[in-house]
Amino acid sequence: MSKVAVIGAGSWGTTFSKVLADGGSDVMLWSRREEVASEINNSHRNAGYLPGVNLPAGIVASTDIEKVLAGASQVYISVPSQSLRSNLEQWGKLIPKESIVVSLMKGVEQKTGLRMSQVIAQHGIGEDRVVVISGPNLALEIAAEQPAASVAASSSTDSAMAVAKASTNSYFTTFTNNDVIGTEFGGILKNLIAVAIGIVNGVGYGQNTKASIMTRGLSEISRFAEAFGAKPETMVGLAGLGDLIATSESPLSRNHKAGEMLGQGFSKKEVLEKLSQTAEALVSVSTVLELARDKNIAMPIVEQVELVIEGKMNPKDIAPHLTHMSDTPQGE
Incomplete structure (x- = not known):
């Protein structure tokens, strides 16, 4: 051995x-x-x-x-x-x-x-x-x-x-x-969507809202990863979709738990104090958005998550904004 x-x-x-x-x-x-x-x-x-x-x-x-x-x-x-x-x-x-x-x-x-x-x-x-x-x-x-x-x-x-x-x-x-890029970004970005789903779960929204965020979130993080060189198939594999499903709904997920506490009204500082281990999304969200802006990638879900994390948006107001970028109908 x-x-x-x-x-x-x-x-x-x-x-x-x-x-x-x-x-x-x-x-x-x-x-x-x-x-x-x-x-x-x-x-x-x-x-x-x-x-x-x-x-x-x-x-x-x-x-x-x-x-x-x-x-x-x-x-x-x-x-x-x-x-x-x-x-x-x-x-x-x-x-x-x-x-x-x-x-x-x-x-x-x-x-x-x-x-x-x-x-x-x-x-x-x-x-x-x-x-x-x-x-x-x-x-x-x-x-x-x-x-x-x-x-x-x-x-x-x-x-x-x-x-x-x-x-x-x-x-x-x-x-x-x-595909090192896709495998890594899949693990990084799904944490941000897990926080979003945790937030709406903490607020009390149901499965339709969470399913909408998960699917549109997958589209959002796939656009980001592919812009940096990831392969599309990686984002619907174990490191992308697989990790997103596991992390978004499980009470064992630190990022989902962090989002849930934010949705219940806890501040970022209170969430960090209550978690025994790091929720990576709370420290990576701003950096990811900076990278997205450098390549002109729209990430409306992640942007709303950052606002809630930083206390700039009431968690109860987040769901109507999560799944679309404007009032004009768009293609899926």
Whole structure:
């Protein structure tokens, strides 16, 4: 069995460590906190993030980043997107020269507008060694071994295949594609639509409203992704439509939950205080809209979401504005 490293012992990093261990890899998991590492090693639990889940004995946790990275054939990174650059500046040079580096993150860097794979590439990792994993992947369901699928995207078929092989087991299947842009933007943009659906759910609107937002939202985020070079088929695959469906309606989705609280009248500050983990949409919405404006892409749903997040629109007023840009009838 080959050694793989996972950086980040939150819900998704720990869950993916389980996926990899159950697929036959020896996994070393880096935790920022010693008490989390000790619990994983001694009790095979990470109760703060995955309550009730037993972890495989094949996962060994440590706070020693050098020890975790040493000899790893694959390095999976699951840290908050806005801290990726600072993390890589601290330990990026410790990543073995031949290892494949896998992004489990779904966000854009606020200051630069870069996707996570682009930030990784800026730290001396060749494009052919970078892989992105995305799909309809709610951590608690996968940790409970409920069947699910994802996609590994890379410019290198060999790298994508190696990661897909390592991250496939009896309950989790990883497919491959070569559309890194579409796979990443699918995971980033669906969070914004999930917040929109959460808002109208919090207000009390029904399934017609939510279905309208989901379908028009898919059209909106597909236009955006394709303008940046994504393939249309990616946006109706696991990383696009699949992830959108899972995230938009599940109470396990942080972004849906954030939207729901906004719809119930909580402020952005209150939502951030109540959430135990980051809802990426709340920090990426402004950056996404800046990127859209640079390419003259209309994103009416995302624009209304930003107004609600920033307290500039009453959540109850949002639904009539979400699904159209003007009073003039338009083609679908």
